[in-house]
Amino acid sequence: xKLYLKVWRQEHxxxxxxxxxxxVGGISVHMSFLEMLDMLNERLIQKGERVIEFDHDCRxxxxxxxxxxxxxxxxxxxxxxxxxxxxxxxxxDGETVYIEPFRAAAFPVLRDxxxxxxxxxxxxxxxxxxxxxxxxxxxxNSLPISHDTTEAAFDAAACIGCGACVATCxxxxxxxxxxxxxxxxxxxxQGKLESANRVIKMVNQMDEEGFGHCSNxxxxxxxxxxxxxxLHIGRMNFHYNKALILRK
Amino acid sequence: MMDxxxxxxxxxxxxxxxxxxxxxxNPANRKKLNIIVVGTGLAGASCxxxxxxxxxxxxxxxxxxxxxxxxxxAAQGGVNAAKNYKNxxxxxxxxxxDTIKGGDFRSREANVYRLAECSLALIDQAVAQGVPFAxxxxxxxxxxxxxxxxxxxxxxxRGQTGQQLMIGAYQALMRQVAVGKVKTYTRxxxxxxxxxxxxxxxxxxxxxETGALERHAANAVVLATGGYGKVYYLSTLAMGCNxxxxxxxxxxxxxMSGVSWIQFHPTCLPQIGETQSKLTLMSESLRNDxxxxxxxxxxDERTPNxxxxxxxxxxxxxxxxxxxxxxxxxxxxxxxxxxxxxxxxVGPMKNAVCLDFSKAIKEQGKDKIEEKYGNLFRMxxxxxxxxAYKEPMLISPAAHFTMGxxxxxxxxxxxxxxxxxxxxxxxxxxxxxxxxxxxxxxSCVDGYFIAPYTIPNFLAGEAKVEKVTTDHPxxxxxxxxxxxxxxxxxxxxxxxxxxxxxxxxxxxxxDKCGLSRTKESLEDAIVELKALKKSxxxxxxxxxxxQMNSELEKAxxxxxxxxxxxxxxxxxxxxxxxxxxxxxxxxxxxxxxAVRNDExxxxxxxxxxxxxxxxxxxxxxxxIFEAVALTVRSYK
Numbered sequence: 001x002k003l004y005l006k007v008w009r010q011e012h013x014x015x016x017x018x019x020x021x022x023x024v025g026g027i028s029v030h031m032s033f034l035e036m037l038d039m040l041n042e043r044l045i046q047k048g049e050r051v052i053e054f055d056h057d058c059r060x061x062x063x064x065x066x067x068x069x070x071x072x073x074x075x076x077x078x079x080x081x082x083x084x085x086x087x088x089x090x091x092x093d094g095e096t097v098y099i100e101p102f103r104a105a106a107f108p109v110l111r112d113x114x115x116x117x118x119x120x121x122x123x124x125x126x127x128x129x130x131x132x133x134x135x136x137x138x139x140x141n142s143l144p145i146s147h148d149t150t151e152a153a154f155d156a157a158a159c160i161g162c163g164a165c166v167a168t169c170x171x172x173x174x175x176x177x178x179x180x181x182x183x184x185x186x187x188x189x190q191g192k193l194e195s196a197n198r199v200i201k202m203v204n205q206m207d208e209e210g211f212g213h214c215s216n217x218x219x220x221x222x223x224x225x226x227x228x229x230x231l232h233i234g235r236m237n238f239h240y241n242k243a244l245i246l247r248k
Numbered sequence: 249m250m251d252x253x254x255x256x257x258x259x260x261x262x263x264x265x266x267x268x269x270x271x272x273x274n275p276a277n278r279k280k281l282n283i284i285v286v287g288t289g290l291a292g293a294s295c296x297x298x299x300x301x302x303x304x305x306x307x308x309x310x311x312x313x314x315x316x317x318x319x320x321x322a323a324q325g326g327v328n329a330a331k332n333y334k335n336x337x338x339x340x341x342x343x344x345x346d347t348i349k350g351g352d353f354r355s356r357e358a359n360v361y362r363l364a365e366c367s368l369a370l371i372d373q374a375v376a377q378g379v380p381f382a383x384x385x386x387x388x389x390x391x392x393x394x395x396x397x398x399x400x401x402x403x404x405x406r407g408q409t410g411q412q413l414m415i416g417a418y419q420a421l422m423r424q425v426a427v428g429k430v431k432t433y434t435r436x437x438x439x440x441x442x443x444x445x446x447x448x449x450x451x452x453x454x455x456x457e458t459g460a461l462e463r464h465a466a467n468a469v470v471l472a473t474g475g476y477g478k479v480y481y482l483s484t485l486a487m488g489c490n491x492x493x494x495x496x497x498x499x500x501x502x503x504m505s506g507v508s509w510i511q512f513h514p515t516c517l518p519q520i521g522e523t524q525s526k527l528t529l530m531s532e533s534l535r536n537d538x539x540x541x542x543x544x545x546x547x548d549e550r551t552p553n554x555x556x557x558x559x560x561x562x563x564x565x566x567x568x569x570x571x572x573x574x575x576x577x578x579x580x581x582x583x584x585x586x587x588x589x590x591x592x593x594v595g596p597m598k599n600a601v602c603l604d605f606s607k608a609i610k611e612q613g614k615d616k617i618e619e620k621y622g623n624l625f626r627m628x629x630x631x632x633x634x635x636a637y638k639e640p641m642l643i644s645p646a647a648h649f650t651m652g653x654x655x656x657x658x659x660x661x662x663x664x665x666x667x668x669x670x671x672x673x674x675x676x677x678x679x680x681x682x683x684x685x686x687x688x689x690x691s692c693v694d695g696y697f698i699a700p701y702t703i704p705n706f707l708a709g710e711a712k713v714e715k716v717t718t719d720h721p722x723x724x725x726x727x728x729x730x731x732x733x734x735x736x737x738x739x740x741x742x743x744x745x746x747x748x749x750x751x752x753x754x755x756x757x758x759d760k761c762g763l764s765r766t767k768e769s770l771e772d773a774i775v776e777l778k779a780l781k782k783s784x785x786x787x788x789x790x791x792x793x794x795q796m797n798s799e800l801e802k803a804x805x806x807x808x809x810x811x812x813x814x815x816x817x818x819x820x821x822x823x824x825x826x827x828x829x830x831x832x833x834x835x836x837x838x839x840x841x842a843v844r845n846d847e848x849x850x851x852x853x854x855x856x857x858x859x860x861x862x863x864x865x866x867x868x869x870x871x872i873f874e875a876v877a878l879t880v881r882s883y884k
Contacts, residue, residue, distance in 0.1 A: 053796055085630045121422060124422045128419060128422065134294070134696050137375065137376035138372065140375040141389055145383060146385075157415060190377075
């Protein structure tokens, strides 16, 4: 099949980008979306042009590196799917496809579709961990944790940090990302001790990085490749307010 | 003769003896010492965090945009530990024995015992960090069994064990960043190791965003840069996985071992087209409930569901009744290749076998299977558009894990003083074949529990050595070499992409130094690889500039893969026996089982780089077995 691509090209952080048209023929329905871009890049090399830069690594949906807006949707048309797991059978022959980077003030574009997501690392640095050093751990089975609690914590811990939630939110909010970490750790007994401090620091850091306020549209859950629930945002808000009240 | 520096004492006491006598550094002096850790996977992140917790200054490098994305995240199935929570007869000794046997008696006893011993603490560590391992309804940790063993010792977090352990290590690392003990350099690639007076004193790294070359000095350098299975191009590895850090260290004097011992994972998605970039792995845990079969008759054109029960050949159950579908990976992969080569393969390219869940679904119900493997079934559906609850998955062996890597002694130090190699980047614990769920374990144990003893032990002996700074001429020389290579790539006037060479290399190695090898195929491969490298130097084409440029990154990596490929073939050619993943067709029994030769090959091969175009030199580390008797590895 053949597609008409409109791809965001941008030289550097500071430079102005624009959409460039590419016609790509010879696409098989079994190809992944990124393999289609590989094919286009191979052709660009033959023409002596600079390839389209895009982030990708594991190509099995778990590393969180890939991510782009495809026809205005984070990771493309399928739900619960990263860009690398999207296959060309989801597109029609002759279709025009718009490809852009994830956009947010806190995710500056580096080149083409590659962005800087270190703001997510900063949020985790602010408190997204349990303060245990190597050597301190007690016997693992000394602390029974119910099956349901573990499963609920896992649902939150499944976040791959791709940034789709931010890219799709009209306020560019990182509420889903941050709340998933808050939930993962507050649900587990090991993480409860630090919960008040953690939630305040992480929420403050989120604001400092330039992410907006939760838009309450729940678009983040729709686009999340791990289908992380917006209920975690509710839990984060609850713990944030509780921490503020108890602090005074 | 290589000195592995194994401590004195009974095998069960060696590690305790080591820890009791390891040299210490007082807290005030620790903050004067700098350590570089390259790689932020489980081994790198856990090592960097643990050393920082002790008070050392750590610089942590990764080529990804965040430390959390290292390929450890992709391990699905689980992590082994001899906790014996199932009361099924497990123990440290049994785990040690299973691992030694699984590695076909080609690993070092003392290292393997230590791995099993430290497995206990790892589970405690991970739980304390908040890793949500699966639990029983009573609240205690659950286990499952994995290939090559008869007990349940595998801890798991759905099909995301690697990701969850990685998040634990990454968070520990971020905590140290927050207190200023670790500085992370993301989107940075190590391009050379800097030696001063024969010791590792720093690296040259390239900032992948700006293209700037940077010099970083330290008192010790740790490489935790993972495996090089991507040398085959089509593999289960991430696109960015590479050999460059360890290969460039090799060219600076670090020996490499077990180079051709590459594990082909039996449960991967088969290749279906020429533009394919990846062979996705489906967790081996699926073999707990899935049954593997092919049609009895060759060239059967029917779809799997049309083939009646009596016309199916459950070849693993037939050939290995004791272990059946849970036979170790090398055996399961080779058995699949044998059937595929015999014309019994299924799928559009006839290059796959069936992994069938119909019996398990009938016995346990679809809900139970969904709870255990739901994410894997969803992934299968996403990639293939096929519902595996209704028809068998099609799977095929793919290049996966490299047992080989940099040779290290008991301290995990390479032949270059001050250069350590951790996790998959070293060769140490898995012998000629790795058991499932032992790789997460090894990387974590190396990083959390071993290097934090052995690196200070080394540094304590270095205290009086003059501090090296980046103005040292050795840094300037290394930087100049790298600068030249980059310029050469950018000015190359060729016409073929780096990927073209990578794919050619991969195909060549799959055919000639893959699941099975022969003297002829390896000799051919060496000649072809030399030609391919020459063609690469002349014909590669890189577009774009010296700043952010993924083609430039690939070119450097492919150049190293091409040289590594040749060493793999030398290694496989020299070892005239079959052991574990290394199957030389000349050395097999009439019914196709591997024939090991303990008389002549019971040693670790350690290869020394002798220069471009020169034959590498072989050094030997004899393997001495005191705690176990060498036996024929049988799973029948």
